[in-house]
Structures are given as C-alpha cells and as structure tokens.
Amino acid sequence: MTAASGLAASQHNPWRTTLPGLLIVLLVWEGVGRSMGGTYLLAPPSLVLLWLGDNAGLVGRALSATLSNAAVGFVLGNLAALLLAAMALVWPASQRIVTGVALVVFCLPLVATGPILRVMFGPGNGPQIVLAALAVYYTTLIPLLVGMRAAPASWFDLVRSYGRGPLAALGYIRLMASLPYLFAGLQIAAPAAILGAMVGEFTGAERGLGVLTVRAMRSLDVEMTWALASVATFAAVAAYWGIGALTRAVLRDAPPLILAPPRDDTRRGAPLLRAITGLGGVIAAILVLWGGSIALFGLNPFFAKGPWDVAHAVFWASDAAQTRASLGVALMGTVLLLVPGYLAGLAAGAGLAVVFTLLPKLAGTMMPLAIALRSVPIVTTAPLVVLLLGRGATGTIVLVAVMVFFPTLVACLHGLRQAPGQVMDVFNSYAASPLQRLVRVQIPAMLPAFFAAARMAVPAAVLAVTVVEWLATGIGVGTLMALSASVSDYDMLWAAVVLAASLSALGYAGVGLIESRILRIYAPEQLT
Amino acid sequence: MRPDVTHPPTVTCDSLGKTWKGGLAAVSPTDLVLHAGQTTALVGPSGCGKSTILRMVAGLETPSTGCVTIDGAPPAEILRRAGLSVAFQDPSLLPWRTVRGNIELALTLARHPVDRAAVDQLIMLVGLDGFGDTRPAELSGGMRQRAAIARALATEPRLLLLDEPFGAVDELTRQQLVQDLPRIWEARGTTTLLVTHSVTEAVMLSDRVIVLSPRPAKVVADIDIPLPRPRFPGLARTPEFVTLVDDVFAALSHGAAMADRTIAAQ
Known part of the structure; x- marks a missing residue:
C-alpha cells in the first residue's frame, strides 16, 4: 500500500501535476487540428469549444440523461456485487461458481447485449441502466472478495480468542479491511458506468450522449464528434477523480491495486479434477441462468x-x-x-x-x-x-x-x-x-x-x-x-x-x- | 465442572500432540499441567512447537492427539466466557484503530464495559502514555507489541497466554515490563503461560520453566523457580537466579544433544 500512496500523492493536487501534460496535449491537438482543417478528421480544441458553446443546451440535456442512467446502473451494479460477495463469504463453496459466472457475464460483449436488451425493454432507459450495471459489478466484486480476505490470520485468531464467531469477524475486521479494496473497485467502476450507459444509447435510445455521437458520425460532423468525445471523456475522468477524492476523505491509506484474483478457500481433490468440476459447474450454472431467466420472464421466443x-x-x-x-x-x-x-x-x-x-x-x-x-x-x-x-x-x-x-x-x-x-x-x-x-x-x-x-x-x-x-x-x-x-x-x-x-x-x-x-x-x- | 472465570483455572494437557497436514510432527504427545494462579514458561529452540502448544491451549488449533482441559472443560468453554487473552507474537493491531481503539476492541469483543480510565491506566503501564490516539502504523515495533500486551490485559483474563510478547521490545523497556507486568496478573490471580526463547526472561517471570526439545516438542525438563515474589531488579545478579538460569541452559543443550542423537540414530 505504501507504493500506491505515491500514486495517491500525485493525485492529491491533480491540477498542478497534470496541467503541464494537459497543456501539451491541448497545444499539439490544436496545432495538428488546424493543419488538418478541411480534411474532416480532426477538430482543434478551439473549434470544439466554440461548438460546445453554441450547443450547450443540447449537450447538457444529453449529458444529464447519460449521467443519470450511469448513476442508477452504478448503484445497481455495485449492490449486485455486494450481494454476490456476501454470498461467496457466507457460503465459501459457491465462490468458484459465483466468480466464474460473474466473469462470463462480464465478458458478454456490451454491443451484443445492448441490442438484445433493447428488444426486451423497448425504448426507454432500461438497456442503458442494465449495461452500466453490467459494466461495473465485476470490477467491484473481485476487489471485495480479495479485500474480505485481506487480513492476517492472527486478526481472526484475536476475535476467536475472545470467544466470538464469524459474525464478529465480519463486523470488526472483514468489512473494515475490505474498504480500501471496495473503493479501488468503485473508482474503476465509475467511468465504466458511463461507458455502459453510452453503449446502451448506441442501441437506439431517445436521449443521451451516445445518441448524439451516432448522429455526429453519420453526418460526418467532425466538430460535434470531437466535442462529444471530449465531454464524455471529461465526465469519465471527473467521475474517476470524484471517487478518488471520496476515497481520500474516507480512508487514511491509498487504495491498493488488485493483482491476484481471490484465492479459493475450498481446495479439495486433485488440481485437474478441481479445474474440471469448477469449469463444469460454471458452465452448468450459466446454462441454467440463461435458460431459466428466459423462461422466468416469459421472454418472446422470437428474439430470446x-x-x-x-x-x-x-x-x-x-x-x-x-x-x-x-x-x-x-x-x-x-x-x-x-x-x-x-x-x-x-x-x-x-x-x-x-x-x-x-x-x-x-x-x-x-x-x-x-x-x-x-x-x-x-x-x-x-x-x-x-x-x-x-x-x-x-x-x-x-x-x-x-x-x-x-x-x-x-x-x-x-x-x-x-x-x-x-x-x-x-x-x-x-x-x-x-x-x-x-x-x-x-x-x-x-x-x-x-x-x-x-x-x-x-x-x-x-x-x-x-x-x-x-x-x-x-x-x-x-x-x-x-x-x-x-x-x-x-x-x-x-x-x-x-x-x-x-x-x-x-x-x-x-x-x-x-x-x-x-x-x-x-x-x-x-x-x- | 464448568470453568469459573472468577478464579484462575488449572490447565491440563493429556498426551497433547500435533502433526501438520503432510505428516510434519510439531508436538510429540505431551502431558502438562499449568497450576492455577502460577506463571509457567515454555522455553525451547525456535520452531520447536512452543507456539503450537499455546495455540492448542487457547483453542485456536485442534490437537491431533490428546486434549486440553481447562478446569475440566474443553477450551471452547472458557473462550465462550471470554476468560482468556492471548498476546500474539505478531502484535495483530488493527491498523484503522488507534492504540486506545485496539485496546477497547478487546473489551468490546469480550462484551465487557469500556472503562476509559482503566484503559488509560493500562496505556500508562506499558509505557505508551501520550500515544493513546496514535495509529499502529506510526508506532515502532516494540511499541506495537506493548500495545498488544495492554490489549491482552484489558479484559482482566484469568488465563493469560503470552506468545513471545517482548520479541521486538528494546532491552531497557523489556526490563521495565518484566518488572511491572507480573504485578498485574499476580494481584488479580491469573494462570499465565509464557512462550519465549529468552532464558532470563523465563526465569524472571515464572514460577516454573518447562524446557522443550527441538521439533517435535517433548518436555526435557520441568524446573521450579522458587524465587521470592515480587521479583526485584537486582534479582538477576543473585547466585540463586544465576544457578536457575544455568539449569535451564543445561536442560536446553541436553534437549538439543538428544535430538541430534535421535537424528544420528536414524
């Protein structure tokens, strides 16, 4: 964690440390943009700002639509991650299946789940919210699972030596120990939620930055494309920094960088056999979830x-x-x-x-x-x-x-x-x-x-x-x-x-x- | 009979042994009795299984053979009544709690009322006055260990298990603690098990020193320490003390030599 505090220190005053780099990028962008004028490829920042000034109302409405969907998805996705982590903790044998299924769902290409969700939900905000939730839950789940176990064995011995059980260990140790990991996950999740919401908008929403982006591309409007990209980037970076600032306000230590996936506490049998039964379990669980949810929600067999x-x-x-x-x-x-x-x-x-x-x-x-x-x-x-x-x-x-x-x-x-x-x-x-x-x-x-x-x-x-x-x-x-x-x-x-x-x-x-x-x-x- | 946590308990180990998964023997089946109200030191070379015995007494490790009984009941019973405390080798302080917060955590876990004045007194006793609101990360290794000792004493345990509690404490402070701490548990009436590899510390603190062989641990000698209490600073220079230290050292080398012969015979 000490090494990560170096990173955190450089984030403490983002403007002072970033400004030189940002200025260089802006200057190069401006220069290249001006020299490429008329090629319909690159709009310089000055023209982008001008366009934004002219269309502030339009962009503002789109941005607020995208952000509110992203926020709802962010909350729902993280709640799902909390529930899954709790399940894996209460019932350790389920961790392999939970993480395996979670990974496969995370690997679903957003661009494909988007259209399917669009058909299922019709117009409205459903797909944007679901995609935002799908984009965030995995990056929260994994750090949570790591964090819940990221405590020395002797801390748990301490709790046991006063005659207390797993519930006290959860309350006094696991929850606190997992906080830095949770925040690390949330920080990655915040921009991902915006990404998810925008992909949802690509699939035919009524409002949002994604809708405007598709329109800009279709009409080859260079300034609009670059302006929308800048706004979306700015929103994502602000979300990232916002969670970072919240983390520093709440925690004393910088959040850790998560390296290894959570370890498996239920090691039994030969490694190969474990791998095969694990994989079989994950595939079976996915098939059941997939077929089950179609039957449960009574989805139209034409597209489901x-x-x-x-x-x-x-x-x-x-x-x-x-x-x-x-x-x-x-x-x-x-x-x-x-x-x-x-x-x-x-x-x-x-x-x-x-x-x-x-x-x-x-x-x-x-x-x-x-x-x-x-x-x-x-x-x-x-x-x-x-x-x-x-x-x-x-x-x-x-x-x-x-x-x-x-x-x-x-x-x-x-x-x-x-x-x-x-x-x-x-x-x-x-x-x-x-x-x-x-x-x-x-x-x-x-x-x-x-x-x-x-x-x-x-x-x-x-x-x-x-x-x-x-x-x-x-x-x-x-x-x-x-x-x-x-x-x-x-x-x-x-x-x-x-x-x-x-x-x-x-x-x-x-x-x-x-x-x-x-x-x-x-x-x-x-x-x- | 149920353990009565208002009196120091007697701890009995009947052919207590531990073999790790994979067949590594840590502790040979051993009979031990920790007499009520006495301080017993377990002394032996590093890695001989001393800490494993302590952990089995604390009910944190399941014995492979034999059993531990505390006033006739399994350790789970005294655990349930929060009648024991362990000072772990690694101070195991929670980094997000201050020194005071860590001490109060023990009281909370043991479902004792939190008495701020008593906690302050403990902090003073282990020489951490002024550091009550400091977090462990800002303390030295020795200070952390002293905080852990204070935490172990906070619940006024009737069975106190100390696993090399002074390992990282500097020499001067250690001498002070060795003088001061026993007064607390003597006054209250506490059965104490001290695991250490410091022979002088063992003799200074205990009523009895049990010398263990290299792994798997076996009892090599059981030496009474009939020195007067309270122990005083000059005690370490008396002939009686020196003789007892020599006895323990002799038993330790004897144990090591026996282990070498066993290995040679194989």
Whole structure:
C-alpha cells in the first residue's frame, strides 16, 4: 500500500501535476487540428469549444440523461456485487461458481447485449441502466472478495480468542479491511458506468450522449464528434477523480491495486479434477441462468433464444453448416484484429512504464494524465479513431492497443515501484547502474502487476474490437452481430454473443494460467 | 465442572500432540499441567512447537492427539466466557484503530464495559502514555507489541497466554515490563503461560520453566523457580537466579544433544 500512496500523492493536487501534460496535449491537438482543417478528421480544441458553446443546451440535456442512467446502473451494479460477495463469504463453496459466472457475464460483449436488451425493454432507459450495471459489478466484486480476505490470520485468531464467531469477524475486521479494496473497485467502476450507459444509447435510445455521437458520425460532423468525445471523456475522468477524492476523505491509506484474483478457500481433490468440476459447474450454472431467466420472464421466443435454440442453430438446423461457417469467418476476422492490438498495447504499456522509471521527471508529468486517460470510455474514442485511421484494420488494431495500453502502463508503473526497498539498497550498495537495477530487480518485481493487467485487459480488448467492428469495420464478430440484429437473425446474434463471450473468457483464463505459473516463481505470496 | 472465570483455572494437557497436514510432527504427545494462579514458561529452540502448544491451549488449533482441559472443560468453554487473552507474537493491531481503539476492541469483543480510565491506566503501564490516539502504523515495533500486551490485559483474563510478547521490545523497556507486568496478573490471580526463547526472561517471570526439545516438542525438563515474589531488579545478579538460569541452559543443550542423537540414530 505504501507504493500506491505515491500514486495517491500525485493525485492529491491533480491540477498542478497534470496541467503541464494537459497543456501539451491541448497545444499539439490544436496545432495538428488546424493543419488538418478541411480534411474532416480532426477538430482543434478551439473549434470544439466554440461548438460546445453554441450547443450547450443540447449537450447538457444529453449529458444529464447519460449521467443519470450511469448513476442508477452504478448503484445497481455495485449492490449486485455486494450481494454476490456476501454470498461467496457466507457460503465459501459457491465462490468458484459465483466468480466464474460473474466473469462470463462480464465478458458478454456490451454491443451484443445492448441490442438484445433493447428488444426486451423497448425504448426507454432500461438497456442503458442494465449495461452500466453490467459494466461495473465485476470490477467491484473481485476487489471485495480479495479485500474480505485481506487480513492476517492472527486478526481472526484475536476475535476467536475472545470467544466470538464469524459474525464478529465480519463486523470488526472483514468489512473494515475490505474498504480500501471496495473503493479501488468503485473508482474503476465509475467511468465504466458511463461507458455502459453510452453503449446502451448506441442501441437506439431517445436521449443521451451516445445518441448524439451516432448522429455526429453519420453526418460526418467532425466538430460535434470531437466535442462529444471530449465531454464524455471529461465526465469519465471527473467521475474517476470524484471517487478518488471520496476515497481520500474516507480512508487514511491509498487504495491498493488488485493483482491476484481471490484465492479459493475450498481446495479439495486433485488440481485437474478441481479445474474440471469448477469449469463444469460454471458452465452448468450459466446454462441454467440463461435458460431459466428466459423462461422466468416469459421472454418472446422470437428474439430470446435459449441455450437449446443456439445449439440447434449451430449444430442441427438445416443451415447449421452455413451458420458455423459465418461464425468461423467472423471469429477469424476478430482474432486477426484482436491479437496484434492486444500484444501491441501490452508491449507499449510495459515499455513506456520502463522508460518512465528510467526518466522519473517525465513520469511525474505524464502519469496523472495516463491515470486519467485510463478512464476514458472506449466508445468515445472509437468514432475518433475510425475518423482518423479509416475503417480498415489499422484503426481497429490501434484502438484495441490503446484500450490495453493505459491500464497496462498504470499497473506496470505500480509494479515497478514494488521492487523491495532492501533489495534495491543491496544493489545501490554495489553501485549498480539504473539499468542493472531495472533488469534484475524492478522488472521481475513488475511481472505480477503486468500479468494482472494483461488478464484484465482481455475482456476490455474484446469489447473494443467488437465495438469498432459494430460501428465501422465490416468484418468480424461485431459486424456479424450488427448484421444479424438488423435482419432479425436472432439465432445468429445469440450464437455470436456466445462466441465473443467464450473468446473473452477463454483468453482471460489462458492469461490467468500463464500468470499463475509466473507468480509461482516471482510472487508466491500472491497465490497462497 | 464448568470453568469459573472468577478464579484462575488449572490447565491440563493429556498426551497433547500435533502433526501438520503432510505428516510434519510439531508436538510429540505431551502431558502438562499449568497450576492455577502460577506463571509457567515454555522455553525451547525456535520452531520447536512452543507456539503450537499455546495455540492448542487457547483453542485456536485442534490437537491431533490428546486434549486440553481447562478446569475440566474443553477450551471452547472458557473462550465462550471470554476468560482468556492471548498476546500474539505478531502484535495483530488493527491498523484503522488507534492504540486506545485496539485496546477497547478487546473489551468490546469480550462484551465487557469500556472503562476509559482503566484503559488509560493500562496505556500508562506499558509505557505508551501520550500515544493513546496514535495509529499502529506510526508506532515502532516494540511499541506495537506493548500495545498488544495492554490489549491482552484489558479484559482482566484469568488465563493469560503470552506468545513471545517482548520479541521486538528494546532491552531497557523489556526490563521495565518484566518488572511491572507480573504485578498485574499476580494481584488479580491469573494462570499465565509464557512462550519465549529468552532464558532470563523465563526465569524472571515464572514460577516454573518447562524446557522443550527441538521439533517435535517433548518436555526435557520441568524446573521450579522458587524465587521470592515480587521479583526485584537486582534479582538477576543473585547466585540463586544465576544457578536457575544455568539449569535451564543445561536442560536446553541436553534437549538439543538428544535430538541430534535421535537424528544420528536414524
């Protein structure tokens, strides 16, 4: 936590530390924007401000609609996370299933759940709120589960030694110990709620920033696109800083950065058997929830397809072979965009973190900016990247890379600071060069944070790629989902959702597997 | 018979043993009696299983063989009545509570009324006056341990379990505490179990020193300490004290040599 307090200190007065970096960005933006005048790509900040001044009423109404939906979703999603965490705590055996199902639901591509929710809810705020809730509950649930257990065993011994039970441990220890983790989760969740609400608006809402963004893109209104993106970014960054300020007001310690997923307290049987039964349990739970909720809510079978319908469409229907072929082509297209962008984002994030460590002065200026940009909703940047780089593969790859880049950078910088002080002292006492310290101490110390970021970046990258495909690219799973939604081919839409969620969940699990192997060597304390 | 928490209890260990999962033996089946109102020290080399015995007496660890009875009842009974306190090796102070808050937490957990003046007196006694409103993060290791001792004493336990309570305390303060603390539990009538690897500390504080062998712990010697109470600062320089310390040291080396022979024989 001590290392994180460095980050927190730089957030204490965000304006003083960020202003230089912000000014540079604005100046470059203005310069490039002016030189590109008339190309319909980039509007300079001066024109953006002018547009905002002319349309203040319109943007204000849209912003308040988006924010109120995001706020309701934020509250509901976090309540759901609290309930799930409580359930996992009261009944530890359920934790595997709870976290597994929570991950898969988190991996559902927002752009696909959006249209489905839209059909279910009709016009109105339902989809925006549900998507905002879906975007936040996972990032709160995981830190809560970690935090509830983030107390030394002797604290619980203390409670037991006075003859008190689990309830006293919950009240006096677990709740307090989990607060920093809860706030860390909430801070990430606040911008995510705005993102979720905007994706909901993309799917055909009546009001909101997302609605205006779609209109701006359709009409190729450059100033409007950039103005809306700026407003959404500003709102997200303000939400991030707002929760940060609340955290500092409530807590004495800076919130921790969550690295490892919560450990499993119910280890029984062989590891492989555990993995298989765990996976089987998660899949069974998802199928039951999926089919059950369709039956429970009596959803229209025309668009609400259950597991059986999807399996039938993909395996046994007369056009099953064709369906499988379309899905396969779409998957290939997505993977070809996803993997290069993901790897480039990881490499750039880790690389820049290393550069910042060697040049600490640069880091002081750029870090608060990077922390702020981490919270920029992808949806607002997607139209811009499409404007800048066209509808080809490059734009999509860049966007995925950007999506992965910022969290990786922030996590890696945190990780680099985790290098144990005493080991650093040993190196300093031998007059080791900064490079030697970097290679032998700091980079190994960074690995846990790097892999945690890499794992959490998988769903984000899949989200990014499907959003851009949905909006622009014309290939991949996102496009397939957009097409199937527009021609009401709901079997195909649901199959594409399953495909994208599986891709995301499998990628997450795969990175997690590599991560646990690396952590076993470099940070065994994160695993036990 | 139920343990009566208004009187110091007798603790009986019947062939008490502990083997960890995976077969590592921590404590060989051991018979021990802690007499009511006495202070008994468990002395032995690091990692010999002393703390494990203490944790089994506290009911925090389940024995693999044998059992602990406190006035004829299992430890759960005295736990239920909040009649015991443990000062843990790691001070285990909650970081979001002040020194006072941590001490008051023990009273709350034990469902005792919180008496502010009594808490102040305890804080003074362990030499932390002026630090009552300080959080653990701002204290030194020794100060944290003293806060933990104060917390353990706060509930006026009839059974006090001290697990290397002075490990991080500096030498001068330790001497002071070794003088002052026993007065509290002597005055109240407390059965005390002290786990330590400091021989002089054990002799200075206890009525009886039990010497344990290297792991798995076995009783090597049971030495009475018939020194007058209250113990006074000059006591450590008396021939009686020095002889007793020598006896304990001799038993410790004997235990270590026996363990070496056992290993050699295997």
